[in-house]
Amino acid sequence: MKRYLSVCFWVFLISVHSLFAQSNSSPETLPELIHEIEKVMQEEKMPGLMVSIVSKDSVLFSGGLGVSVVESGQKVDGKTLFHLYSITKMFTALAILRLIQSGSLHLQDKLRDIAPELVYTNPWESTHPVRLVHLLEHSSGFDDTHLNMIHNTSIHDLKGIDAVNFYQTCLIARWKPGLVSSYANPNYTIVGYLIEKYSGMSWDSYLQKILLEPLGMHYSDFDLRIKEEKRYARGYRFADGHYIPFPFFVPTGNGAASALHSCAEDMTQYLRFFLNDWNIHGEQWLDTTYLSAMETIHSTAGAREGLQIGYALGNSTFYNHPKANFRGHAGGGDGFESLVNYDRRHRIGYAIANNGGKGMWRISVLIENFLTRELPDFVPATLVQQPTKPVLRDYPGYYKPINVRSEQWNFLQRIIGVVKLSQWEGGLIIKPLLGRADTVEWVKDRLFKRKYEHQASVVVGLDENGNPFLQSDMHQYYEKTSYLPVLIQQLLLGLSALAIVLSVIWVLVWLVMVLVRKVSRSQILVGLLPGMAVLSGVIAFRITTVTDYTNRIAFNSINLTSVTIFFTSLCFGLFAFTGLGLLIKQWTHLKSSWIRGILAFNAFFLTYLAILLLMHGWIGVRVWAL
Incomplete structure (x- = not known):
């Protein structure tokens, strides 16, 4: 984190x-x-x-x-x-x-040619092979280092091909190599291996x-x-x-x-x-x-469209x-x-x-x-011929981020990171789900910049399939998407967040109702399980983030910290699924419609969240074996 x-x-x-x-x-x-x-x-x-x-x-x-x-x-x-x-x-x-x-070596060398002994996964290898330049510019699509891969707890150093193979689960291209940059440390471990080999x-x-x-x-x-x-x-x-x-x-x-x-x-x-x-x-x-x-x-x-803000060959703006x-x-x-x-x-x-x-x-x-105290403000180069403003009628709409740095940490970014792109006379307006809109002015071609910038930092274009894309803020890459799927995902996620808060409050309300005998003692669990799920999830998240800052080496082995993360994250899923099942079983025994409604809301959206986390490996996560 x-x-x-x-x-x-x-x-x-x-x-x-x-x-x-x-x-x-x-x-x-x-x-x-x-x-x-x-x-x-x-x-x-x-x-x-x-x-x-x-x-x-x-x-x-x-x-x-x-x-x-x-x-x-x-x-x-x-x-x-x-x-x-x-x-x-x-x-x-x-x-x-x-x-x-x-x-x-050459920048455009295919990794498969210069190091055929390396094992990695690239579904587009036949048409878009991983090349040396992709490793240097972090555009291979490989995932960043997993939690348990940051420190070496062995008495032996990793050398040669073993150093590369250590990151095997990271070496999976998540999009076509050469599409966009996404910072991933394993790229440079491979580069180090190539230096040794050649x-x-x-x-x-x-x-x-x-x-x-x-x-x-x-x-x-x-x-x-x-x-x-x-x-x-x-x-x-x-x-x-x-x-x-x-x-x-x-x-x-x-x-x-x-x-x-x-x-x-x-x-x-x-x-x-x-x-x-x-x-x-x-x-x-x-x-x-x-x-x-x-x-x-x-x-x-973005570079093919003229954008030069971001990560070059081990050298960044x-x-x-x-x-x-x-x-x-x-x-x-x-x-x-x-x-x-x-x-x-x-x-x-x-x-x-x-x-x-x-x-x-x-x-x-x-x-x-x-x-720079004695330097004049930057004066951009004057264009010999004023270029024609591009026609942007195909670009306004919604865009989802593609190149998350870590599939493990950042998967929610693909939902909450969606932006709306609209056009104004002098440029574009980029509006995120949360926060203020960002206004960029046209520079040339399909390049844009913020008012205080002296070079382009935003570009729109068409990928090789003719689909619009947006690249902004060094290397954040967005693909155009339909609004309805975005709206549904964001609503589900927002309602899940509401269910988390409501489940915690409901635990106190439910216990009071049990004490005053408004609810049968046999129904205690149906009201407590959502809150227990939230408590387990909060503990798992808190321990994981604190450990990532204070003691990452704990992720490398089976110990009290890693086992607690495994158990509490597992309990979130178990309590959420069990709570929904128990609610269905006791539905007819709950006489109050408003109690049914609250319990159903909490159970449904916590279960949705549990499924989402399960799909991304966070239910019963074994941090020592990622």
Whole structure:
């Protein structure tokens, strides 16, 4: 759940970051900036912070703030290693580009051709095969890491093909590869395996040789297991007035998706590498055409229509700053959050990481405002010839989201995430079920943007079957749908939510009625079972979400936590189904029509919800065996 909320956070950032950046005052000097950052750290409960800020050829700041280990008070310095998690994917993508440059691989290579030994499921393989570019851009359609696949509890590291096979239940294409991006960590485990296969070295040794050593990144590593703890910041969560440390968990897979540990001094070298267009001490690491390729989205339906907001080759755009085009990668997990962003046009960039598990947006706004304080607002390029506005008569209507990141966590998004698309003279109105409508103005072709953005972030088009689609907010992909099925699903879900609330209230009412003998004692269960189902479901949900934040390793095995989740989620279904059956059996014995109505309402909609959860694996879920 925390991973999903992290994605939602970045999507939210797209919408608000630019507005905040324009309205928030910018620190004018470096001491003012550091002072403001330290205030945020205190307010957000961040024990320590790694900071690297670069402008052109100048290193404005490279070091640390706060403490790396709360218990000892050890300070963060320029050599303190932070776990940067998914920023690893940028490095993994660079290794692949090096292999492509050598001729060993090509972006459009079919996975079935370059690694026939790998087992995965793609119903469209004959017409839409999984390709290398799909793995790099997360457009393979594979599911994200399941709950029990985040930490390795074995004493042995996963290597070679075993690291890929570990994610077997995730490697099922859920839509045609190349349709749309959906972030899935197993993609980069496969990429790491390909690096090993075609370089003849372990993926991390290959990166050390071709990149880290030439760059002078002497302190960074991709170690799955920490050897010298004193060199590393420890991750924390803040609860009840105290910092609670996370263990140094071992990532699953081969580490190519999330193993990087780095420090401010090394990330400074990394930023300069990008700001100098991959020139290292006067020598070109790779031709700049590969750098442009890394920053270009190649494979999705939105990209084919001209949309370039989203995930490229291990390199992503997050939002539109009013003065610059920042891009890079974010990472997070188990007490760490990190971000690396750069703008090659203005030769500015920064890398930050905290060990309190807190979002980085407030600090990123401060740094970006500081770096761009003397820059003019972005002026979009003038079109030589004003294009003709597209005819959009086929596009207004209802659209359902397709590319949920996790089938396990996000299946309800396909119901509650439906949007209504309508047209106004200057563009489109996108209205979600909940929340305010989003208005986007026409740019060119079928591309649109929000008023404060300086490049297109929304596109409409036709898929290969001629069906309308909408892509918005980096990579959220919608297909046009009929309104009636949407309305029915949303009504059922809304009424189920009402039944949950009503069932809890009804337990108290029912017990009072039993005590005053308005209801026979033989009928106690028929009124209590819906409430018991809700209580079981709430317990299962609460334990699962708390464990996902505080102790994910509990998902890996049969233990008190995982068994409780299994039992309570099973009880939700059992109590819901039993309640409906018992109500049918005792229907004629219930004399009051209003009691019948309430009980029937609760029983029916809780049973519907139980069936929905059962279809998606949440009734009697065995989290240790997903």
